[in-house]
Amino acid sequence: MELIVLGVVLFLIWAWYDEKKRKEAEALAQAQAQARAQAEAAAEAARLARINDPAWVGMELARTTREGDPQKVQGLIEQLPAWPTRKPLLRAAEWLAVLTHSAGVADAAGVEKEFTDRLRAQVESALIALDAVAVKLISLTHLGHEWKRLDKEPRRSLKDDAQALDKISVAAAAVHRELTEAIARGGRGGGAQALAAEQNLRALANAIQKLSQHNQS
Known part of the structure; x- marks a missing residue:
């Protein structure tokens, strides 16, 4: 019984850690995408300024x-x-x-x-x-x-x-x-x-x- 409880606890800890890492990865991907979008917008603004x-x-x-x-x-x-x-x-x-x-x-x-x-x-x-x-x-x-x-x-x-x-x-x-x-x-x-x-x-x-x-x- 104790082994079963320990297994459940370890599984819950692993699931929590895995979910945390997934959310961190998603947050990083969103931040990178936002940074790329901002860089592209800045480049486009600079290009539009130069075209004049x-x-x-x-x-x-x-x-x-x-x-x-x-x-x-x-x-x-x-x-x-x-x-x-x-x-x-x-x-x-x-x-x-x-x-x-x-x-x-x-x-x-x-x-x-x-x-x-x-x-x-x-x-x-x-x-x-x-x-x-x-x-x-x-x-x-x-x-x-x-x-x-x-x-x-x-x-x-x-x-x-x-x-x-x-x-x-x-x-x-x-x-x-x-x-x-x-x-x-x-x-x-x-x-x-x-x-x-x-x-x-x-x-x-x-x-x-x-x-x-x-x-x-």
């Missing part, structure tokens, strides 16, 4: 594009004002991110490095031009403007930016096709293929130059 800084947006756009990750580019640009220029800016930046990634793949596949180096140089030039467009959007919103209330001249300027950005996207897509075909040929190129690649790269350079000149005028 034109200089930060430009630098972040360049950084995410150089990483070659279109999803990161999308996450950034979608925070900009939902004006008609935003979608063309997003498409152009996504294509430039794709080209950045593709250039690295092309190097490994044996595509002529002189071509991919010139492509990277064009991407860098494009980033400067895209930076100017993003800064323009953020700066105009700082002045309290909305798209429908903008004067005729700023609207025209932003529409011109959108058209130039669309041309960059078209040219970038063409260059990407050439890289894909060059990789499929084992990096070999020549004749008509080389000529087409040069023409598409030149078209990309011209589109970037037009956007740059427009933002400098």
